[in-house]
Amino acid sequence: MHVKKDDLVVVISGKERGLKGRILKVLPRENRVVVEGRNLVKRHLKPNPLIGRAGGIVEKEAPIHASNVLLYSEKADGPVRTQRWFVGEDGTLFATLKEAKATYAEPPKKVAKVRYCPKTGERFD
Numbered sequence: 709m710h711v712k713k714d715d716l717v718v719v720i721s722g723k724e725r726g727l728k729g730r731i732l733k734v735l736p737r738e739n740r741v742v743v744e745g746r747n748l749v750k751r752h753l754k755p756n757p758l759i760g761r762a763g764g765i766v767e768k769e770a771p772i773h774a775s776n777v778l779l780y781s782e783k784a785d786g787p788v789r790t791q792r793w794f795v796g797e798d799g800t801l802f803a804t805l806k807e808a809k810a811t812y813a814e815p816p817k818k819v820a821k822v823r824y825c826p827k828t829g830e831r832f833d
Contacts, residue, residue, distance in 0.1 A: 709736055709774055710790055710823065715832070717777040718787040719746055724772075728780055732769065740771035747772050783828040790832060793824040 711717055715731045729743040749770045755763030778787035794802045796819060802808035808819050823832040 709734060709739070709741075711741060711774060711777060711779060716780040717741075717743060718780050719743065719772065719776060720778055720787055721776045722747070722772070731777075733771075734774075735771055738771065739774050741774050741777060742769050742771050743777065744769065779823070779825075779832060781825060781828050781830055783830050784825075788825045788827055788830070790823040790825050792821050795820045795822050 711731055711734065713731050713734055716728060717731060718728050719725055724743075724746045727746060729746045731741050732744050733742040735741065747770045748767045751766050751768060753761065753763055753766055755761060779790055780786070781788040794805055794808045796802060796808050796811065800808075800811070801822075801824060802811070802819075805819060821833075824830070825832070
C-alpha cells in the first residue's frame with residue numbers, strides 16, 4: 709500500500725474531503741485505512757458487566773478506502789502522489805532495481821525501497 713501506520717494523510721474524496729489526519733490502522737486485505745478523527749460513525753453498544761462496559765452510543769472511526777487518501781507533504785503544503793524508488797548504499801535514488809544493481813561494480817548487499825515524491829523531491833521513509 710502507498711500509506712503506512714502513523715503517516716499524516718489528507719482525505720481527497722468523500723464527506724471528509726480536504727481534512728488531515730494520522731493513520732491509526734491499515735487493513736491491506738480490504739485496501740482500507742482508519743484515519744484518526746475522520747469518518748466518525750456512531751455505534752450503539754449493549755452494556756456488558758462481565759467486561760465492565762457501560763452501554764450507550766459511542767463514536768469511533770470507520771475505515772476509508774486507501775485510494776481516497778494521499779500522503780501530506782510539508783514542502784508542498786498539501787497532498788502528494790508518491791512512487792516506489794530504490795535507494796543504493798550511498799543514498800542514490802534509482803527507478804528500478806536493475807538500474808541500482810548495474811551502477812555498482814559488485815552487487816550491493818542491501819537495496820532499500822522508499823516512497824519518493826518526484827514533485828517535491830521528498831522521501832517518506
